[in-house]
Amino acid sequence: MAKVYNWQLGREMDYRLEEAHPDRQFAAVFNINRCIACQTCTMACKSTWTFSRGQEYMWWNNVESKPYGGYPHHWDVKLLEMLEKANPGGQKWDSSQRGDRSPYGTYNGQTIFEAAAATGDENAIGYLPTEEEWTGPNLYEDTPKGPAGVPGVYHTDGAQLPEHNTWFFYLQRICNHCTYPGCVSACPRNAIYKRPEDGIVLIDQERCRGYRKCVEQCPYKKAMYRPTTRVSEKCVGCYPRVEGSDPLTNGVPMETRCVATCVGKIRLQGLVKIENGDWAEDRFNPLYYLIRQERVALPLYPQFGTEPNIYYIPPRWVPRPYLRQMFGPGVDDAIERYTNPSRELLAVLQLFRTTQTIIFRYEIEDGELVSETEINGRTWQMYNDTIIGFDRDDNEVVRVSVDEGIIERGQQYQNSI
Amino acid sequence: MQSTTRWTVTAIIFAALATAIVLTLGDMRLASSQTVTLVAKQADAEVPLDDPFDGVWKGAGPIEAPLSGQLVIQPKGGGDRTVTARALHDNDRLYVLLEWQDDTEDLLVSSQTEFTDAVAVQFPVSEGESVPSFCMGDPTAPVNVWQWKGAWQNDIDEGYVGIDDAYPNALVDTYPFEDEDVFYPARSAGNIFAQTDRTTPVDNLLAGSFGTLTQADDQIVDGSGEWRDGSWRVLFARDLDSGEGYSRFSVNESTNVAFAVWDGAKNERNGIKSVSQFLTLTLSDEIADSGGGIEVWQIALIAIGVAALTGALAFRGWQRSKQQ
Numbered sequence: 067m068a069k070v071y072n073w074q075l076g077r078e079m080d081y082r083l084e085e086a087h088p089d090r091q092f093a094a095v096f097n098i099n100r101c102i103a104c105q106t107c108t109m110a111c112k113s114t115w116t117f118s119r120g121q122e123y124m125w126w127n128n129v130e131s132k133p134y135g136g137y138p139h140h141w142d143v144k145l146l147e148m149l150e151k152a153n154p155g156g157q158k159w160d161s162s163q164r165g166d167r168s169p170y171g172t173y174n175g176q177t178i179f180e181a182a183a184a185t186g187d188e189n190a191i192g193y194l195p196t197e198e199e200w201t202g203p204n205l206y207e208d209t210p211k212g213p214a215g216v217p218g219v220y221h222t223d224g225a226q227l228p229e230h231n232t233w234f235f236y237l238q239r240i241c242n243h244c245t246y247p248g249c250v251s252a253c254p255r256n257a258i259y260k261r262p263e264d265g266i267v268l269i270d271q272e273r274c275r276g277y278r279k280c281v282e283q284c285p286y287k288k289a290m291y292r293p294t295t296r297v298s299e300k301c302v303g304c305y306p307r308v309e310g311s312d313p314l315t316n317g318v319p320m321e322t323r324c325v326a327t328c329v330g331k332i333r334l335q336g337l338v339k340i341e342n343g344d345w346a347e348d349r350f351n352p353l354y355y356l357i358r359q360e361r362v363a364l365p366l367y368p369q370f371g372t373e374p375n376i377y378y379i380p381p382r383w384v385p386r387p388y389l390r391q392m393f394g395p396g397v398d399d400a401i402e403r404y405t406n407p408s409r410e411l412l413a414v415l416q417l418f419r420t421t422q423t424i425i426f427r428y429e430i431e432d433g434e435l436v437s438e439t440e441i442n443g444r445t446w447q448m449y450n451d452t453i454i455g456f457d458r459d460d461n462e463v464v465r466v467s468v469d470e471g472i473i474e475r476g477q478q479y480q481n482s483i
Numbered sequence: 484m485q486s487t488t489r490w491t492v493t494a495i496i497f498a499a500l501a502t503a504i505v506l507t508l509g510d511m512r513l514a515s516s517q518t519v520t521l522v523a524k525q526a527d528a529e530v531p532l533d534d535p536f537d538g539v540w541k542g543a544g545p546i547e548a549p550l551s552g553q554l555v556i557q558p559k560g561g562g563d564r565t566v567t568a569r570a571l572h573d574n575d576r577l578y579v580l581l582e583w584q585d586d587t588e589d590l591l592v593s594s595q596t597e598f599t600d601a602v603a604v605q606f607p608v609s610e611g612e613s614v615p616s617f618c619m620g621d622p623t624a625p626v627n628v629w630q631w632k633g634a635w636q637n638d639i640d641e642g643y644v645g646i647d648d649a650y651p652n653a654l655v656d657t658y659p660f661e662d663e664d665v666f667y668p669a670r671s672a673g674n675i676f677a678q679t680d681r682t683t684p685v686d687n688l689l690a691g692s693f694g695t696l697t698q699a700d701d702q703i704v705d706g707s708g709e710w711r712d713g714s715w716r717v718l719f720a721r722d723l724d725s726g727e728g729y730s731r732f733s734v735n736e737s738t739n740v741a742f743a744v745w746d747g748a749k750n751e752r753n754g755i756k757s758v759s760q761f762l763t764l765t766l767s768d769e770i771a772d773s774g775g776g777i778e779v780w781q782i783a784l785i786a787i788g789v790a791a792l793t794g795a796l797a798f799r800g801w802q803r804s805k806q807q
Contacts, residue, residue, distance in 0.1 A: 273674075274669065
């Protein structure tokens with residue numbers, strides 16, 4: 067086992083392979099607050115990559131209703147239970163000291179890799195989902211959490227902020243293209259690799275021998291076995307688009323299909339610069355800003371230890387203990403910042419789904435004060451700033467203002483459809 | 484020699500013989516030995532590729548190879564097993580026959596949690612001063628692995644098992660571009676796992692340390708396996724010389740051979756396996772006699788007889804020394 071630094075945990079951890087990093091890292095922000103679970107992302111992925119025989123059950127992108135939903139069923143609850151069994155009561159964070167390389171403090175519990183050390187038989191703890199667990203990908207859709215231990219009853223005053231008593235939310239999931247992937251460490255054949263140019267994790271379809279160790283040890287369960295080719299497959303991060311080799315891209319990096327088709331405008335995806343084993347300061351890269359600067363978007367189950375690279379703006383109505391378990395101790399600050407967004411954050415949030423081209427840099431032009439209100443007892447002002455996005459070659463690809471304005475449909479167009 | 488000394492020597496011989504008998508009859512294993520030699524005699528009849536139970540194998544002297552769990556590298560697993568190995572040649576091809584106990588016949592890899600029974604033989608690619616590590620060889624001393632899988636045998640015997648066989652009631656409207664291999668990337672990449680028209684149940688592979696096992700360019704190993712009454716018998720066959728890069732065999736020469744077994748019912752695959760160390764494989768010009776030969780039970784009977792006789796002599800010697 068090598069020692070590698072995991073900034074999401076704020077400490078070194080054990081990993082099978084030596085620390086190595088790509089030049090850039092595939093990353094995305096999903097804003098849970100805006101998702102309507104239309105599954106357009108899911109179908110965009112399916113109709114691009116997994117429509118063939120043997121891929122029927124493969125949903126490289128899925129949207130599940132939390133707390134009960136999950137695909138495969140209860141994947142996260144099972145992993146959390148395994149961690150708890152390995153290290154009872156020990157999955158704790160110390161968030162008293164936070165820094166640039168430990169933005170959420172320090173995780174003092176065990177990762178999936180460390181929890182496997184007790185027996186030493188495996189590189190990580192995990193399990194192989196059954197056939198039944200791979201059925202019903204949207205089981206428990208829209209099923210809310212009511213009073214504990216009282217089935218079929220919901221709170222009549224369920225929807226009071228800051229935390230709803232009756233709640234559910236949608237969790238959008240793709241492969242996290244982790245910095246320390248469970249699948250890569252699990253593969254005894256070294257058939258899974260992380261691309262040096264963008265950190266996308268791929269299974270070599272020529273080398274894979276269908277052992278399903280990746281299926282077993284990916285904590286997010288995003289590697290899947292295909293019975294028709296007898297090997298495993300996984301989300302490919304739409305790499306022809308991300309690398310700009312798809313003819314549609316005109317040679318510049320373009321967002322993945324699941325991101326580009328998002329109806330609710332919840333997704334923003336890009337490539338962050340990596341230097342000396344960490345994210346290089348890249349202040350005006352929208353992902354760097356949202357994740358490392360403003361810390362409004364958080365990793366999913368950082369305690370698993372794989373340093374996942376899909377980041378979530380947590381849903382602001384959900385009880386905090388649940389969210390802290392899912393996104394770590396950064397939850398309270400993230401919700402506070404999202405609820406009272408700064409001028410810059412509000413502008414950057416406008417970039418979501420305005421262009422398919424990956425935005426590498428943004429600029430903001432100041433605008434007029436357009437509105438003033440009170441949020442949680444504090445005055446909040448909205449400015450009509452304009453944000454401009456630039457592609458890899460620093461060409462402007464989008465220009466959008468905070469205040470979209472109101473356009474009234476003329477009388478002549480009424481009922482014209 | 485004084486009678487007491489003579490009595491002591493006799494008693495020691497008696498004890499050694501008794502121990503050997505107990506070990507043999509009880510199938511108990513001592514530390515696995517490097518000196519066990521598997522001799523491939525020349526077959527006295529044609530060796531059929533599709534029948535591992537053919538009578539020609541009566542002429543091949545079996546050896547028992549002890550296997551133990553792979554505990555060197557993750558994922559670890561497997562356990563103690565015994566493989567009965569036999570070998571023959573016909574001056575053109577080498578035949579290796581392996582037999583081991585397995586209560587279940589695991590032939591499918593069609594569902595998420597099914598794994599297949601499998602067995603492999605491993606040889607050094609080149610004979611040299613030093614034997615490569617039995618753990619998948621060394622970077623400078625690669626190994627040639629022949630791996631048979633029950634699932635591949637089933638594909639050959641029953642036809643390729645596809646999604647329609649595994650889920651006969653599943654309903655799908657249409658599969659677009661069904662005939663285009665590019666949508667079956669493993670097949671498109673030439674991965675032998677994705678083949679739908681197998682001609683051999685044995686994969687020919689090369690490795691030069693852990694994690695490097697790679698399918699060879701030439702799939703040139705034939706074979707067949709059959710499960711009968713709780714045991715597998717699997718036959719491997721290949722030309723003595725298949726060219727540069729693969730293990731070569733010559734009559735009156737020796738090389739090394741190791742075995743590995745996987746039980747699909749126990750989710751064994753990859754490093755989760757039972758392995759032997761390298762044994763010696765010698766190709767002899769002696770003709771195998773499949774018409775008869777001494778069976779294991781006959782050897783045991785003779786050993787018991789000898790032990791009983793020695794014991795009787797020793798007892799008589801002890802009585803005599805007591806009388807004096």
